[in-house]
Amino acid sequence: MAKSASVIIFLILCSGCASHQSLNIKDHKLPFWNKLSERNTNDLDMVVVHATELSDMAEAREYGERILYKEAGTGASGHYYIDRDGSIEQYVPDNRIANHTTGWNKKTLSIELINLGRYPNWYHSDHQKMQEPYTQAQIDALISLVTEFKSRYPTIKYTQGHEDLDTRIIAAENDPSKQVARKMDPGPYFPWELFLDAVDLKKETPEKPE
Ligand SMILES: [Zn+2]
Numbered sequence: 001m002a003k004s005a006s007v008i009i010f011l012i013l014c015s016g017c018a019s020h021q022s023l024n025i026k027d028h029k030l031p032f033w034n035k036l037s038e039r040n041t042n043d044l045d046m047v048v049v050h051a052t053e054l055s056d057m058a059e060a061r062e063y064g065e066r067i068l069y070k071e072a073g074t075g076a077s078g079h080y081y082i083d084r085d086g087s088i089e090q091y092v093p094d095n096r097i098a099n100h101t102t103g104w105n106k107k108t109l110s111i112e113l114i115n116l117g118r119y120p121n122w123y124h125s126d127h128q129k130m131q132e133p134y135t136q137a138q139i140d141a142l143i144s145l146v147t148e149f150k151s152r153y154p155t156i157k158y159t160q161g162h163e164d165l166d167t168r169i170i171a172a173e174n175d176p177s178k179q180v181a182r183k184m185d186p187g188p189y190f191p192w193e194l195f196l197d198a199v200d201l202k203k204e205t206p207e208k209p210e
Helices: 002-014 057-065 136-152 192-199
Strands: 025-027 046-051 080-082 088-090 108-113 158-161 169-171 179-181
Touching (some): 080 136, 136 192
Parallel strands (some): 025 088, 080 108
Antiparallel strands (some): 080 088
């Protein structure tokens, strides 16, 4: 009796948790975040899904902190990073333009899934298979995060993978007569059907920003 009563109390106490508790996102802004250009979040139209193609969150951080654009004092990164256990870190605020997809940064939010991809032989012609499936915890966290975006920014109607927006082909590093894809993320392991059903976004590309 006591046990079932405590279960009932637990259920009552927790019935409001899901709706009241906001997502647990670790604020972990990049050192140069305030040098990235500001934007109006009313212009957001698309979520871009990426894979880091790196070993872990620490390495993703190291890459994210690198200064690649000397004049601006900034680098390349996504807005959010989701680890294999589903934990989420935010590197760049939503109202700042992150450098994550050539030509598509202005109006997009970017989410990076920690995943090996082709690491560390990205451009080797014999190494063009993505190596690691995504975890359920990652996909669950991604769906929760994008659901949160949709309620915060109703102008977001579209989603694409990095590979859909950057289709450039380059010479393989081991054999310049062979060609490899510059970007392959999130790649064939990403469960598009499940994701699109859950978040109700169109897998289409909006008009390209200036
Ligand atoms: Zn990417």
